[in-house]
Amino acid sequence: MEFSKGHGTENDFVILPDPDARLDLDAGRIAALCDRRRGLGADGVLRVARAGALVSAGTLGELPEGTDADDWFMDYRNGDGSIAEMCGNGVRVFAHYLTAHGFEDRREFVVGSRAGGKPVTVHETGPVLGEVTVDMGTVRTLGESAATIDGRVYPGIGIDVGNPHLACVDPHLNDTSLAGLDLTSPGFDPGFFPHGVNIEFLTPIAAGTVHMRVHERGVGETRSCGTGTVAAAAAALRFDGASDGAVQVRIPGGSVEVRIENGRAWLRGPSVLVATGELDDTWWSAPI
């Protein structure tokens, strides 16, 4: 069974080409595959399937808004095996993979996700390096909430980018003090976020740039989160009393550009394809 491995600003994924949606992606198998000791190791899995095939297989109840049956669908799974609606770094890596591996000839097309169809523009697509812009769609503010670390409260804004985020802008943080935070298990209000939440901690905007770290639902701390960078940019603009603008978001794994206009966001950044190989069928049928 073929796999590829790639990352977007070091948010890493195992990519499983499965156009006809034949694979059984149960949570235990995904968790084993993403385990950095038992399996290949990754923050998540991107299954490459036609949207229509996923509906026929019963994985999707219906085609999400803005997605046609023939569109390629990013069937995203978190490293713990849970399903998430959207993955911004994942869409960039997915679009790069499609064009670099001959699944897609066009440079502008729609990638299906559970949060709807996401139009992409592939600026560069080499065997290793890619550069992709994703139209992330609507950024919805959910209201004020807070995260806690070691009893300290970080006020933040709930933001829906297809998946849920709590973006905490702290004027006392700089890139050095941010690096010192313990993001092993930040607290949040489960009443506000009943399905869990991705939590971003960030500096205010200075010279058009914010520094951010993230704890992802279903994964733990990652070196980048694309939807999280969009939530962070929206929260940082709001902190400055603005709603539109372009923000460079620096994360431990690199840097991406987020543009927000009239409540809609675009995410531009790199993708790296690292390897292609074969998974052992015996291991995949019963991971040990």
Ligand SMILES: N[C@@H](CCC[C@H](N)C(=O)O)C(=O)O
């Ligand atoms: N890393 C992703 C987000 C993946 C999903 C997230 N962990 C969730 O459960 O919502 C990104 O780049 O956006």
